[in-house]
């Protein structure tokens with residue numbers, strides 16, 4: 344099963360509780376980035392292009408635990424950079440589990456096998472291994488040969504020791520849907536518990552700008568993948584309506600507050616993908632962010648985004664409001680033909696602002712490098 348029953352029940356109760364109380368904006372998954380340093384340099388990554396003093400900074404164990412307490416999200420996804428490069432990552436995971444949060448530790452798996460004995464298997468902990476395709480595609484995507492084989496070896500060892508293991512797969516333009524389908528089969532056969540899949544976001548700082556997907560191409564790609572996968576038993580770690588959205592069957596607006604991001608700069612505005620500013624506290628992030636200024640149709644940088652960190656929370660909220668619709672898609676599968684849901688018009692979006700250098704200079708000047 345992609346999601347343990349305990350997680351389904353606890354997160355379901357949390358979401359329904361928020362809806363019954365009429366809470367308009369609430370976090371679902373805290374994206375925690377305790378460091379930006381990585382041991383790979385992927386062409387599609389927009390996270391590691393910082394000067395060394397900032398790449399050397401770390402969130403402390405207490406910073407991480409406090410971030411989870413402040414926002415209260417039931418699920419924490421620890422990303423980065425490469426979280427296994429953080430010397431106290433096991434203490435961060437243990438502390439979050441002690442708060443009864445479901446922890447997904449995202450990793451490129453280069454260090455995973457070596458570090459397995461620092462972690463304990465259980466329903467609150469899942470490895471989320473970055474794999475963008477089978478051997479050739481993945482090694483090309485991470486710009487280093489041999490990474491796929493090390494990741495698969497780590498996955499097999501983790502499964503042998505009783506851990507839950509998901510794969511986290513980002514798709515780029517030019518992806519062959521039939522090969523993706525074969526890769527998902529291969530991953531399921533390797534014994535993984537679930538698949539998280541998303542189109543790559545066009546990070547403005549990513550070295551390779553040529554292979555990011557537009558929304559139209561994204562929808563067709565996912566239709567083709569789901570069509571190729573008819574009858575196969577892929578366990579997605581995502582809601583049925585989010586998958587339906589990827590295939591062009593839902594018109595959703597982004598809910599960036601659903602996956603808030605806490606990193607070495609503070610609480611990132613507005614989302615995991617875009618760093619347009621930083622708040623010191625969770626409350627400040629929620630109260631002082633102009634949420635209407637972001638999302639597809641509102642802001643040029645959001646035009647092509649269909650990433651789960653913006654749209655999964657929207658799909659979950661829709662599932663609570665329309666459980667029958669969600670059930671139908673879960674039961675019968677995602678529709679892969681016929682007309683697509685209307686697209687959000689882009690004619691009123693505000694132009695992109697380029698603020699990266701300003702934030703980096705400010706971070707270097709004001710706070711200086713820490714630990």
Ligand code: SF4
Pocket residue numbers: 597598599613614615616617637638639644645648649650652653654
């Ligand atoms: S659409 Fe939402 S998730 Fe995507 S970049 Fe914009 S604010 Fe972030």
